[in-house]
Amino acid sequence: MDASVTPLRHGGLSLVQTTDFFYPLVDDPYMQGKIAAANVLSDLYAMGVTECDNMLMLVGVSTKMSEKERDIVMPLIMRGFKDCALEAGTNVTGGQTVMNPWCTIGGVASSVCQTSELIMPDNAVVGDVLVLTKPLGTQVAVNAHQWLDLQDRWNRIKLVVSEDDVRKAYLRSIDSMARLNRTAARLMHKYNAHAATDVTGFGLLGHAQNLAAHQKNEVSFVIHNLPVIAKMAAVAKACGNMFQLLQGLSAETSGGMLICLPREQAAAYCKDIEKTEGYQAWIIGIVEKGNRTARIIDKPRVIEVPAKEKEGELW
């Protein structure tokens, strides 16, 4: 499960909790703080928990930053983290800061819940479909963006992508990573989701396999479609086996929800999330009878997700 659930001594309540910390991967400290908070919270949302009661922040200030760098960068990271917590309707009430060779940012998210607020991620049934709420390819986009300044690396991908494509994909991935999965979690209740997880370090397939392994029923997940940030599938292919994006193994940071929904509710779920947030969600696969595994079909359909999805500016 994405978060720990501990039955409490009081009134049928449970403590739902998660912790995570990260090394920076984008060059905007404020957005990095938001991304870290969104990713920490995402584990609660995967359990259907939409009300976070409290957050703590974990900060590692790099010993390799100059004093000036620290004084500019760290407050921005921390402000991003706190602003994202506010956006999620919660507060950062404590935490710890240490010196560390590498800069780190992360935290703890906790909620004390009635059982009814939780969606235990083990009730998928044959006939369900799989929905994904954010596009894949954040790691590819972040790396490609770094390669704009590395001639060798850039040469490997410049035949399939322009500088402008890479910049757009990078901004799209920042926007995606900083976006909360809270609406996705709320709608999971409305549309009777049977199980969910958030897609992060193990990639889409890794998390799908983990979710499948924990199902009560004898089911398997089959993935047919891969929504990917525009051009990033081509970049991944040009890099050979480096990312394994189309194998579903490219790491994502603060990725979307992967949700098992009743077939007749899934389209309405996707429509509702688009109406509420202005972002698309996709039906990407089905739940079959099986032995609790997950796979991607041969030659899955790649859905190119445009960099500019919403009206107006990127954010």
Added chain:
Amino acid sequence: MDASVTPLRHGGLSLVQTTDFFYPLVDDPYMQGKIAAANVLSDLYAMGVTECDNMLMLVGVSTKMSEKERDIVMPLIMRGFKDCALEAGTNVTGGQTVMNPWCTIGGVASSVCQTSELIMPDNAVVGDVLVLTKPLGTQVAVNAHQWLDLQDRWNRIKLVVSEDDVRKAYLRSIDSMARLNRTAARLMHKYNAHAATDVTGFGLLGHAQNLAAHQKNEVSFVIHNLPVIAKMAAVAKACGNMFQLLQGLSAETSGGMLICLPREQAAAYCKDIEKTEGYQAWIIGIVEKGNRTARIIDKPRVIEVPAKEKEGELW
């Protein structure tokens, strides 16, 4: 306050939470894990909370360890952490592990409490006395022990301390740091403690000042006695201004509780903790009328705390 307290949506309950992580300071990985867990939990105990509902573990595996070192050291650290949680009547149900240049170990401790379980640390009154439940000098002992292998450093202190003294002090400090402050917290309720904090990185005086600053009444804390692990006061003196142990500023790891108790209850508190745990506690100062500050008197009495306090072996 040592832990964050968040009122919850349910039945007058509060979420009490704290997080901390540490760089190893002793050469026994298992004991290092215990020390980290004891230190994380200590912040709950300082608030009078004796029941921890859940712990999470935060692990940084050093990128500089060989694979063999990792496979031996990290499981021991994690086992120590978990065993200490069990000793505290709680469980480690999740967490995160990352690679990091420096090895780190820490975690999160959470409790969902009735208000009556909490002792808010702001009710000291004139006439209270200050009690300390563990001796000072852990950092001095840990450093002196490292210096056994550093000729230069050792030469600076060898006139005031023997190798055997240093080894004993080091073992005593490991035992002390790994000891839970849980009994100390339980007895705070029994003997009507008015305020408490745990002594860690800012040293005795630093934490006393912080506690004094948060009092509702116009009080100040005056410290007369400094219980110090045997010979460590002499070592600290021989090192000039390095530790500032007798100024109350030497950092402690997983130090004792500093408690404001009604004068007439303090002796009984100390006697009870000794009966229950086999460890001494000390009345170290008084609460006077004042402007919410803390100080140590000129020439405080140093109480030499023998390395072997309990009957039998050190642990």
